[in-house]
Amino acid sequence: xxxxxxAKKAALVFALFAFILLSLGSWISGARVLAAVVRxxxxxxxxxxxxxxxxALVSTNEPQDKKKKKKRPQKGQNLDQTV
Numbered sequence: 001x002x003x004x005x006x007a008k009k010a011a012l013v014f015a016l017f018a019f020i021l022l023s024l025g026s027w028i029s030g031a032r033v034l035a036a037v038v039r040x041x042x043x044x045x046x047x048x049x050x051x052x053x054x055x056a057l058v059s060t061n062e063p064q065d066k067k068k069k070k071k072r073p074q075k076g077q078n079l080d081q082t083v
Contacts, residue, residue, distance in 0.1 A: 007055030015048025 002010070023040030027033060 002059045004059050007059040010055050011052035014051035015044045018047035019044040
């Protein structure tokens with residue numbers, strides 16, 4: 001699992017990748033620079049938002065290793081009890 005901070009970082013990386021891919025792909029295909037940038041910005045918001053939503057569903061508030069630790073009773077806790 002991932003923390004909320006890792007989810008935001010993953011969404012940002014995915015959004016930047018989508019922006020670059022859409023902008024360059026549109027420009028190479030013959031679009032004007034402004035139209036290519038607008039398509040890149042649209043892709044940034046759409047795919048970044050989608051990635052953030054998916055990662056937010058998967059993320060947890062506390063790290064995985066803290067969840068697996070079980071509380072063990074302290075030594076000598078049951079010595080005070082009478083038989």
